[in-house]
Amino acid sequence: MVTTVSEKLHLPMVRLNLAKPFLDAALAAGADVEKELRVHCLTVDSFGDNEHFVTAPTMYDVVESLAELTCDPYCGVTLGEALDPLNWSPLAEAARNASSVGDLLLRFSIDAYKDANSVEFKLETRGVRSTFTENRLTDGGRIPRHNDGFGAAYVLSILRTALGSNWSGNEVLVQVCDPGIFPLSYADIKVATTDTNGFSVSFPSAWLLLEPQLRATGKAASPPVTRNSAPEDTLPTLRYILEQHIHEPGLDAEHVAHLCGISKRTLVRRLAELDTSLKQELDQLRRDQAQCMLANGSNSIAHIGDRLGYSDPTVFTRAFKRWTGVTPREFRDANQRDSTQR
Structure with a gap:
């Protein structure tokens, strides 16, 4: 529990x-x-x-x-x-x-x-x-x-x-x-x-x-460093977590809630209050990463899909077309033509 x-x-x-x-x-x-x-x-x-x-x-x-x-x-x-x-x-x-x-x-x-x-x-x-x-x-x-x-x-x-x-x-x-x-x-x-x-x-x-008596370990004390605080805002933090696990298949609400240490019900309700959902957040992240990899690399479409949690390239292709209106291959070809014409 x-x-x-x-x-x-x-x-x-x-x-x-x-x-x-x-x-x-x-x-x-x-x-x-x-x-x-x-x-x-x-x-x-x-x-x-x-x-x-x-x-x-x-x-x-x-x-x-x-x-x-x-x-x-x-x-x-x-x-x-x-x-x-x-x-x-x-x-x-x-x-x-x-x-x-x-x-x-x-x-x-x-x-x-x-x-x-x-x-x-x-x-x-x-x-x-x-x-x-x-x-x-x-x-x-x-x-x-x-x-x-x-x-x-x-x-x-x-x-x-x-x-x-x-x-x-x-x-x-x-x-x-x-x-x-x-x-x-x-x-x-x-x-x-x-x-x-x-x-x-x-x-x-x-x-x-009492005065603290810190042991000398023989190792010089580390110099002070600037440390950014842990992320706090709900959506940036959730997106950070999803980015670390985006390659995992079965990244559903139950699993994400488990990663976050909260209940599934709390996760779903709070995201709804923020006018979004886990599906919307995953789709946005996967679409952005897919477009970036297609435009800036030579990895196969199957490899890109796998890195985004799609073990079946056909399922990835359908999802990408739903997000953008074109297939991954069409997107890559169009991007390459634009680069050549510049």
Whole structure:
């Protein structure tokens, strides 16, 4: 069952390279990551593109599958505790400028939205206890075990390094969707079960005043980079998602809703409110890409159709004629004649 914070259509997007620690771990384990990534229409090179976003459900799937490839049952926790905040974009700016643990967590909560509009972070203080919480806008029907472990572990790492030899794990309560992602007696903390809407770490409020002691990894801190925020407007975001999956046959409302982490009913209703439909959006995207490929390349019509999700060239030809009034071959021939006459 897909759980969401709001029934309003919000297409939750995440910067893909946030999952690079999991990719690197899977590669180090000698796993065939390309095969796994192809399932999600991704490649290893996709992680090098700082502006490549995926839907939150896709991110959860990618992280969980890469974690499984490492054969480490505690992969998320292992990577989270080893994370270098100065070289991981959501934490980097906060780590460079924070004067206290509380300052770091607050800065991170504010800045993280640039990398993911799929979650909200909250630091709440009630007397002597404080809680840092991740709140997912949707779980996409997934159980993001290693996502929880990774997030909780890097918060714990910040606290543990700040306290040093004064660490007192029995004063910490961590809540995740699956406590089994933590090794038994991990750092002497208490681990409890919560839902799939995000992890939380509860600890003494006095720890917020401590100076963060960020580990030196021997690797120079990454210089500040300009990061475009995750796309938010409904139609541009949907079009971005469809473009990543346009080659897939059977790209119907059920599948697109699954990719977006929302219900089919919500997707259909919200698009109707925007005076469009999934069919209109797919037709427009396929028509634009087909015309571009026919005008600017030498690929066969069958190949172009296949890249747009049509395994049968005849079906692609009929669709193209419905969109434009001419067949793909007629369009290409006319375009070539125009180019010759110029």
